[in-house]
Amino acid sequence: MEKVACALTIAGTDPSGGAGIHADLKTFQELKSYGMSVITSVVAQNTTGVQALHHVPLEMIEQQLYSVISDMPVHAFKTGMIANIDMMKVIAKKIPSIAAPYVMDPVMVATSGDPLIEEQARDFLRKELLPLTALVTPNIPEAEFLIGRKVETTDDMKKAARSIVHDLGAGAALVKGGHLDGEAVDFLYDGTTIYSFSAKRINTKNTHGTGCTYSAAITAYLSQRLSLYEAVDKAKHFVTKAIKGAFPIGAGNGPTNHWAIREKGVFQ
Numbered sequence: 001m002e003k004v005a006c007a008l009t010i011a012g013t014d015p016s017g018g019a020g021i022h023a024d025l026k027t028f029q030e031l032k033s034y035g036m037s038v039i040t041s042v043v044a045q046n047t048t049g050v051q052a053l054h055h056v057p058l059e060m061i062e063q064q065l066y067s068v069i070s071d072m073p074v075h076a077f078k079t080g081m082i083a084n085i086d087m088m089k090v091i092a093k094k095i096p097s098i099a100a101p102y103v104m105d106p107v108m109v110a111t112s113g114d115p116l117i118e119e120q121a122r123d124f125l126r127k128e129l130l131p132l133t134a135l136v137t138p139n140i141p142e143a144e145f146l147i148g149r150k151v152e153t154t155d156d157m158k159k160a161a162r163s164i165v166h167d168l169g170a171g172a173a174l175v176k177g178g179h180l181d182g183e184a185v186d187f188l189y190d191g192t193t194i195y196s197f198s199a200k201r202i203n204t205k206n207t208h209g210t211g212c213t214y215s216a217a218i219t220a221y222l223s224q225r226l227s228l229y230e231a232v233d234k235a236k237h238f239v240t241k242a243i244k245g246a247f248p249i250g251a252g253n254g255p256t257n258h259w260a261i262r263e264k265g266v267f268q
C-alpha cells in the first residue's frame with residue numbers, strides 16, 4: 001500500500017495565520033504532505049507585531065512530542081520558534097528518536113523585529129541543536145549571529161553557508177537573501193557544493209511568514225523523499241509564488257499566500 005508522506009513542525013503559533021505553525025501546516029497541506037504539529041509557545045501576534053507570549057509548559061511539549069512520535073510516522077520535521085533553553089533541551093533529547101531529516105528555521109525575531117527567543121537561548125541553539133540538523137535556513141541577521149561576522153554581500157553569504165556547516169556542524173546550510181537588495185538569492189551549501197537559487201525581488205511589504213513558509217515547503221518535499229537540492233529548488237518556487245500572491249491584509253506586513261500555486265482563492 002502507498003504511504004502518505006508525513007511532515008512535523010515544532011514551533012510557535014500565529015493567530016493571524018501567516019507565520020509559525022499556521023504557515024507550516026498550510027504549506028504541508030498545499031504540498032500534499034500530511035501535516036502534524038507540536039506547539040512550543042502560544043503567541044499573540046498579527047501583521048503589525050507581537051503583542052504577548054505564553055510558553056507551553058515543558059512537560060506538555062514533551063508529551064506532545066511523545067504523542068506524535070509514539071504513534072505516527074515522521075518522514076521529515078522542522079523547528080521554528082523555540083523560546084528558551086529548557087524547551088530546547090526537551091526537544092534536543094527527543095530528536096534522535098525521530099529518524100528523519102531535521103530542518104531548522106533558526107527563528108530569532110518576527111518580521112516586525114519583535115524578539116521570539118530569549119537572548120541566552122541563541123547560543124544553545126547554535127551549539128546543541130544546530131549539529132543535529134540536516135539543514136538550517138538562516139536569514140542574513142540569523143547567519144550573522146551564527147558565525148559572529150557581518151554578512152553584506154553574496155560572497156559573504158556563501159562563506160557563511162560554508163562556515164555554518166564546517167565550523168558549527170550543521171548538515172547543510174541555506175543562507176537566505178531576503179534582507180539584501182537586488183535579486184532574492186539564496187545559497188545552499190551541502191558540505192561539498194554551493195548552489196544558488198534566485199528569483200526577481202517582488203516589491204511588496206507583505207512578507208509576514210516567508211521564512212516559515214519556505215522551511216515548511218522544504219520539509220514537505222523532504223518528507224516526500226526528494227533530494228535536498230530538489231526540495232530547496234521546488235520550495236523556492238513555492239515561496240516566490242506565495243510572496244507574489246501575498247495578501248494586502250492587516251495593517252502591517254501582510255501574510256504570504258499559501259495556495260498561490262493552484263488558484264487565487266475566493267475574494268469578497
Ligand SMILES: Nc1ncnc2c1ncn2[C@@H]1O[C@H](COP(=O)(O)OP(=O)(O)OP(=O)(O)O)[C@@H](O)[C@H]1O
Binds near residue numbers: 199200201208
Ligand atoms: N521581496 C521579495 N521578493 C522575492 N523573494 C523574497 C522577497 N523577500 C524574501 N524573499 C525570499 O523569501 C525567502 C525567505 O527569505 P527571508 O530572508 O525573507 O526569510 P526570513 O527573514 O527568515 O522570513 P521571516 O520574515 O518570516 O522571518 C527567501 O527565498 C528569500 O530570498
Ligand SMILES: Cc1ncc(CO)c(N)n1
Binds near residue numbers: 011014019
Ligand atoms: C510563531 C512564529 N514563528 C516564526 C515567526 C517568524 O516569522 C513568527 N512571526 N512567529
